[in-house]
Amino acid sequence: MLPPVMAGVDGSAESLAAAEWAAREAARRDRPLRLVHAWQRQPRKDAGPSAAAAQRRVLRQAEDRIRRTCPGVGVDAEQVEGPATGALLHAAEQAELVVLASRGRSGFTGFVVGSVALGVVARATLPVVLVRAGEEASDEHLPAGDGSPSTRTGYQDVVLGLDLGDPCDEVIEFAFEAARLHVVHPWQEPSPLGLGPGEIGLVNGPAQADEWLGFLDAVIKVWRDKYPEVEVVETVAEGRARSVLVRAATGASLLVVGRRTSERPAGPRTGPVTHAAVQHVGCPVAVVPHE
Incomplete structure (x- = not known):
């Protein structure tokens, strides 16, 4: 199997924009797209089932958006548990390219004001692309006449x-x-x-x-x-x-x-x-x- 383009998602608008950019790049490279959501389990006893369901919703939301906006791209999705930087780096070991939001939501479910993105950039052994919120397909193209x-x-x-x-x-x-x-x-x-x-x-x-x-x-x-x-x-x-x-x-x-x-x-x-x-x-x- 060809190595995929990997996108980290955390439920934020920023990460969804990054996932769409990754999907367009996967199509251009004729590669599959892999969506990865890294999360860290909370110690509270009442956080288990509801927290796990929330993590699954993050991936479903991203998958649905990619299948709607880039229907020709093959997509798979995976949850990885652990500190986000390390978990994403481990997941990226078989990828061709990693795409992340340059900013994301705060909290245990995602990127903390860019620290995870910067941590991945500083340690990755493959190219990493950082994408800002609001990035759209038309931004890559010259304006019309x-x-x-x-x-x-x-x-x-x-x-x-x-x-x-x-x-x-x-x-x-x-x-x-x-x-x-x-x-x-x-x-x-x-x-x-x-x-x-x-x-x-x-x-x-x-x-x-x-x-x-x-x-x-x-x-x-x-x-x-x-x-x-x-x-x-x-x-x-x-x-x-x-x-x-x-x-x-x-x-x-x-x-x-x-x-x-x-x-x-x-x-x-x-x-x-x-x-x-x-x-x-x-x-x-x-x-x-x-x-």
Whole structure:
């Protein structure tokens, strides 16, 4: 069986929007959809049967919505018990992609103000897409000729935030497989103390931008050749990476960023750029782990 696209649901409007996004992505990838609801049993003696019934309703609600809005997608559903972050990570081990709400309801039944989503992003070994409430199929597409929302037009850009100092293949490939691509490399004027012979920072600002654009074109060329059907726009922009990416993702259908999986003394983290993207970008954000 092909690995599924997995969506975590908790009964909130945010998680239902994420499940619908996951269903559309499953259809695009020709994969089944797996809905997973993680919950933690309460110690109160009177919470058992009613709590269990409530958890089943969460999955039924999500299944009914997906079958109504994406009828061609194969769907299965599962309850997993335990702390949400660990339970979702365990359930994701056989998945191709995980989709979660970037915000969800508080309480034991679901995500606590995004902490579960961030915890999964920080520890997952596969791509995780975070989706905000209100995300609809038409948000992925260009407006119709009269400016109205449409699902019959071409797709909006997929924005790839690329660090030319660490251009990871897994991150680039995920973005190319997503669709029409806008690649952005943020850069800042380096400190003279950090320069070595031949560094780009030894030339003036406009020339630095041209040099970075040349590097970006060289990195992307092999991917252009591999995916000739993908239209690619390349941009280098001076400024802090988090600010550049938030601006570049305005109006996009998806922002793709990488996350290094190497352990740090403080344990798994999302990193400042990824954290800023998750908090401030309006479109879905795909976080792709890499070495």
